[in-house]
Amino acid sequence: GSGAGEAEDDASLRAQLGDMRGLVAQRRAWTMVVARGSANVAWFGFLTYNSILVVDVLGHTPAEAGALAALASLTYALAATQAGRIADVFDDRLYPLVATNLSMGVGLALAFLARSLAVAAVGVALMGIGFGLVLSIYRSVITALPPPALRGGLVSLGEGSGRAAATATPIVMGVAVALATRPLGFETAVRAVGVGAGAVGAGVGIACLLLMSASPPIRTAE
Numbered sequence: 331g332s333g334a335g336e337a338e339d340d341a342s343l344r345a346q347l348g349d350m351r352g353l354v355a356q357r358r359a360w361t362m363v364v365a366r367g368s369a370n371v372a373w374f375g376f377l378t379y380n381s382i383l384v385v386d387v388l389g390h391t392p393a394e395a396g397a398l399a400a401l402a403s404l405t406y407a408l409a410a411t412q413a414g415r416i417a418d419v420f421d422d423r424l425y426p427l428v429a430t431n432l433s434m435g436v437g438l439a440l441a442f443l444a445r446s447l448a449v450a451a452v453g454v455a456l457m458g459i460g461f462g463l464v465l466s467i468y469r470s471v472i473t474a475l476p477p478p479a480l481r482g483g484l485v486s487l488g489e490g491s492g493r494a495a496a497t498a499t500p501i502v503m504g505v506a507v508a509l510a511t512r513p514l515g516f517e518t519a520v521r522a523v524g525v526g527a528g529a530v531g532a533g534v535g536i537a538c539l540l541l542m543s544a545s546p547p548i549r550t551a552e
Contacts, residue, residue, distance in 0.1 A: 350483045353476055357545040359484060362475060365538035366468045367491030371499050372438045372531030373461045376402060378500040379524055387517050390447055401451055402458040409462030417467050424543045427467055428536050434460030435532025442524030475548055503527060
């Protein structure tokens with residue numbers, strides 16, 4: 331009856347969760363989940379502090395802050411459309427992923443260190459290109475990593491990691507700016523924390539990629 335069906339469903343769910351735990355315990359899988367989240371640190375760090383950087387630190391208008399955010403979104407969208415083409419040039423996804431993480435982190439640092447809007451715009455374009463490529467290539471790698479039965483679960487974990495980073499980044503940066511303002515002053519605190527977000531976003535991503543590249547292939551429970 332229905333009781334037997336429910337018991338089977340429960341057993342099936344438990345088996346799937348067990349498979350998922352076994353998958354995420356493997357270095358090749360968890361490194362990609364963490365790397366997927368770390369990319370959002372740089373992007374949401376920029377989005378959170380863009381207007382403060384442009385208006386309060388550089389002394390420009392809210393409209394110019396909006397233009398900088400639009401530039402970030404435009405370069406992100408354009409880069410994302412080219413991700414497949416760029417990834418296909420390389421035999422190993424490691425190289426384009428490390429390069430695009432660097433572009434993202436260095437671009438964000440440049441934007442926060444800039445003394446002029448023009449230099450900040452160059453940094454934002456580099457960051458947008460890096461983030462657009464990184465995110466698209468990560469998604470294709472995460473989709474290809476697990477066996478088909480676990481693909482949906484790993485993709486969900488990757489996206490969940492991205493959402494968690496998006497939520498935590500503005501909070502952590504806000505606390506860091508508040509703590510750093512007293513010794514450094516507000517402007518220097520914002521610049522330092524912005525550079526830190528770029529370093530964390532790219533650095534954690536690159537560390538995870540290097541760990542992943544040295545990991546054995548994903549084993550499946552037979």
